[in-house]
Amino acid sequence: MSLPMIPTITVFERSPDGGKGLARDMRVRWAFEEVAQPYEVRLVSFGAMKEPAHRALHPFGQIPTYEEGDLALFESGAIVFHIAERHAGLLPANANARARAITWMFAALNTVEPPILDLQTAKFLEGDKAWYEQRLPLVKNRIRDRLGELSDRLGDAEWLDGAFSAGDLMMVTVLLRLKASGMLDEYPNLAAYVAQGEARPAYKRAFDAQLAVFAGRPPIA
């Protein structure tokens, strides 16, 4: 390909969260904003996400996807990494610092996010079950185990490892899922860390762009 191409990402046509920044395209939008690269957006309905045309891009029928010429990617982690690898601003130049930033990306997605997602899974898929209320403290305590460890590591540092990186971007978006639960406030340094992420101009631009999609479209319950 000889000409630079503007990548296209897919996002929810209607918001499951009312546009609070929790849909996973937010991570990709934020990454694009941090590295000051343009991108285009294609809206996908919940129905269309499960159709063969979309599954050809994303085998698990989710958003976001990333298309750029012949290249099609899925998984927010992989897309953010792809952007971070190609444009300065999300990964340190020093090889060791870069490897550590990538480590935090994986830690956010594979160690911290799963117990946090369990809380949403419990609510949305088991909220009507007899065991829901009884089980909730176990689910929350598994989250607290991770938050406590993360809080200990962060200490009073600004970011997880030196300058802001794709690792922080991922961790902040993962922790943001807890905002409504109030659990973040049990760890003041983590709450401040997340607030600091949200205060970044690139985050705000991404948030506003995501919210604008849903203007006039009722949220999905």
Added chain:
Amino acid sequence: MSLPMIPTITVFERSPDGGKGLARDMRVRWAFEEVAQPYEVRLVSFGAMKEPAHRALHPFGQIPTYEEGDLALFESGAIVFHIAERHAGLLPANANARARAITWMFAALNTVEPPILDLQTAKFLEGDKAWYEQRLPLVKNRIRDRLGELSDRLGDAEWLDGAFSAGDLMMVTVLLRLKASGMLDEYPNLAAYVAQGEARPAYKRAFDAQLAVFAGRPPIA
């Protein structure tokens, strides 16, 4: 650093699985074997994993970690990626194919592994709860959703995207967690895919090396 250094990884001193290859150092061992690089192993007890010395390497008190000179990494995904980036054999040379292989690494760890881990979490942490048996079909069906989608994408291909890559390495190790459950056999192409991974000489060398650690050490129940 002027001299090549042999990296050291940490592994369980005693096996939670009796040496069936499920501990996460297996992924890293397998990666080293695929790229034909030597590595050293340091055993860590369950108690020591939670002590400050180990937490300095791994904030979440787990294995594996990776040390090479000044560099310390954690998270099996990040370590495998680090190895794959530095040595030929786990990531394609073509830029687009490389990005797709990385996508499968993230998909394995962030989309396929979490519901599979829930099955173990349910068993080990909620196996004595009143709701365990009733809830189990929900947990299993969430796994089946992912397996069905993965099976559809794999079709009759040998690997997920062209030649064997770090994406397949991760996906095979994630799916291996299901072996004892019998659920993999519901998807013959996935069962064959995993068997094909286990049949690789590099996998076998890694498996044997992991198992050798536990020889003469009783498994942890």
